[in-house]
Amino acid sequence: MADALLVAEGLSRRFADVDAVAGVSFTVARGEVVGFLGHNGAGKSTTLRMLAGALSPSAGRALVDGHMAASLEARRRVGWLPETPPLSPELTVDEQLAFAASLKGCNPAREVPRLIERCGLGELRRRTMGTLSKGTKQRVGLAAALAGDPPLLLLDEPTAGLDPAQAAFVRALVRELAVDHAVLLSTHLVSEVSALCGRALLLRRGALVLDERVEALKGKGLEATVLGLLEAA
Secondary structure (H helix, E strand, C coil): CEEEEEEEEEEEEEECCCEEEEEEEEECCCCCEEEEECCCCCHHHHHHHHCCCCCCEEEEEEEEEEECCCCCHHHEEEEEECCCCCCCCCEEEHHHHHHHHHHCCCCCCHHHHHHHCCCCCCCHHHHEEHCCCCCHHHHHHHHHHHCCCCCCEEEECCCCCHHHHHHHHHHHHHHHCCCEEEEEEECCHHHHHHHHCCCEEEEEECCEEEEEEEHHHHHHHHHHHHHHHHCCC
């Protein structure tokens, strides 16, 4: 795809004698929200770590806006929310976001208020990470991923552990971000892909077995198609 912001080409990762990810190729363009589905252990998080430049592939490559994923130029263009956000329990929300902003080369005095407002954290900014609920930590992690307004967002289970109100807030934020960002969203929820995503990818035992428009899948029965492919394992 000519306007692809993210390109994965034959991306593979082997641990000992196990192929966690095997020859995965796909693209994500600006303005797209792409859902990334698969069983636990299918290789989704490993793939996201390679795309974020946090893990070297055994073969293949990942490009972010034309830059190799592990390069500084690529990392500046990526906002990554891991399944468990790397938060320091002794830091306040303000301090955690100031640290994230400084890593992206931003002025924390300007960037932190923007992140606080965008993620609805105003009443919590003086609270330390160790006192927050899992769902609130997830929102802080998402705010940290947005530091520097990177064009590509890699979100690993962003609504996991959230109560219904928090999950609705995050989904609304993703819809807003989708206007001018590229978003790759890992989830276990077919309903979330149906509600948020324009395309769906399905990883099974490290191999990509589905890359299709969500509207086309709805016409065939989205949930039945996904479950059928998963059960084929």
